[in-house]
Amino acid sequence: MLWRVDPTSSTPLHVQVAACVRREMTSGRLEKGDRLPSAKEVAGVLDVNLHTVLRAYQSLRDEALVDLRRGRGAVVTATDPAGDARLRSLVADLVAEARLTGTTPTDLTRLIESEFQK
Amino acid sequence: MTAPAADHVPQRSADRRPTHALVASALIGPILAVAGVLLTYAVRDQLPEPVAVHWGPGGQPDRFASLTEATLTAAVMTSLLPLIFVVLGAAWHPSARGPLAGFAGALAVFLGGLLFGSLVSQRPGEVAQAFPPAWLVPTLVTAAVVGVGLWRWGRFRPPALEATPRSLPADAVRLDVPDTTRVAWTGHAALPDVGVLLIVLVGVTPLVIVAVLGMPWLLLLAVVIVALLVLTGSARVVVDAEGLRVSSLFLTWSRVPLARVAEARTATVSPLREFGGYGWRIGRDGRRGFITRAGEALLVERVGEPPVVVTVDEADEAAAVLNTLVARTNT
Numbered sequence: 008m009l010w011r012v013d014p015t016s017s018t019p020l021h022v023q024v025a026a027c028v029r030r031e032m033t034s035g036r037l038e039k040g041d042r043l044p045s046a047k048e049v050a051g052v053l054d055v056n057l058h059t060v061l062r063a064y065q066s067l068r069d070e071a072l073v074d075l076r077r078g079r080g081a082v083v084t085a086t087d088p089a090g091d092a093r094l095r096s097l098v099a100d101l102v103a104e105a106r107l108t109g110t111t112p113t114d115l116t117r118l119i120e121s122e123f124q125k
Numbered sequence: 126m127t128a129p130a131a132d133h134v135p136q137r138s139a140d141r142r143p144t145h146a147l148v149a150s151a152l153i154g155p156i157l158a159v160a161g162v163l164l165t166y167a168v169r170d171q172l173p174e175p176v177a178v179h180w181g182p183g184g185q186p187d188r189f190a191s192l193t194e195a196t197l198t199a200a201v202m203t204s205l206l207p208l209i210f211v212v213l214g215a216a217w218h219p220s221a222r223g224p225l226a227g228f229a230g231a232l233a234v235f236l237g238g239l240l241f242g243s244l245v246s247q248r249p250g251e252v253a254q255a256f257p258p259a260w261l262v263p264t265l266v267t268a269a270v271v272g273v274g275l276w277r278w279g280r281f282r283p284p285a286l287e288a289t290p291r292s293l294p295a296d297a298v299r300l301d302v303p304d305t306t307r308v309a310w311t312g313h314a315a316l317p318d319v320g321v322l323l324i325v326l327v328g329v330t331p332l333v334i335v336a337v338l339g340m341p342w343l344l345l346l347a348v349v350i351v352a353l354l355v356l357t358g359s360a361r362v363v364v365d366a367e368g369l370r371v372s373s374l375f376l377t378w379s380r381v382p383l384a385r386v387a388e389a390r391t392a393t394v395s396p397l398r399e400f401g402g403y404g405w406r407i408g409r410d411g412r413r414g415f416i417t418r419a420g421e422a423l424l425v426e427r428v429g430e431p432p433v434v435v436t437v438d439e440a441d442e443a444a445a446v447l448n449t450l451v452a453r454t455n456t
Contacts, residue, residue, distance in 0.1 A: 044311045
């Protein structure tokens, strides 16, 4: 699975790590029963603190998306990030897209607001 | 006209050690065969005629041959069987020579030790059996030392990287992310559970049956085989700022630093045709592969070395991540 975090972003790193997992879930690449890589491994490949990844995994557990068990690691229990979680994942994508097209946060906010007024 | 001298040096002649190791491994069998024949000849008066050449599961000899015939068979098997791997090594890419030389050398020691060992152990006062205890451990240890030694001696040293930065082909798949984004990819390659179960049943059942019939130490062999299968049947695949890494537990099959990656792309793999089987393989062109199924695979072209192939799902994504990381080191 693809992992991507931007340390220069104002979004906290643990939110970005959790978003990577949610993205895999919404795209159907992670299925129920799949095991996530160990937090240590993810911390290693992304060169982030172990606690950052653990925090991301804990927030996924709080959303009932994964099951955290000592010795077994994180196991996917649901693949449909709902409500707030799904929204956060979409916003992460939106912001990533905005960066690519050079859209400023102000422009993006304006776009969102105009969408609300429709 | 002054042409640069370096152009005239063929790249292959840079390191002859893989070939030397292969030649050495070819000589071990015949040398041991001669030593074995001399040893058998020296003790011929103490050996029975005919001698036992095969032992049943209960440890009782069940096949006999004349001493001359048995000695000749032992000598021919010790000299010729390892040559199969030497011939493969000569025909394949130089990078395959080290591992094949190690295998051929270890096989020669194993055959020589056990075939001649079981012959000369039929002297009065010694324990005569297929694997005489006095010969078994020294033979296995020597085989391991010779095998690892030849492998290390003959291992392929890739040519030094040029100082000039290489550039990734323009059409190489890449991720569309800003340079400030850290990217990585994790995945795994695993033999299907059904396949592992089948191999365990077909391979281990006869061992267990024979073990129950009276050779309990074979149970240990069965356990070792199952453990090896579980260990080598699946691997973790990681792409990060250090490059590509393929590993199972504490064993690292392959490590390709970013500087050695020429290009990553997807490929379609046919396990039997290209690699002759499953697991960690060497192809005839020297390509390394961790192959667990047919179909989509990540193929990493290396600088000055044959490629590495791993059967993973979403290989296109893995290739894009690796290319993106390589492109960053080039700038």
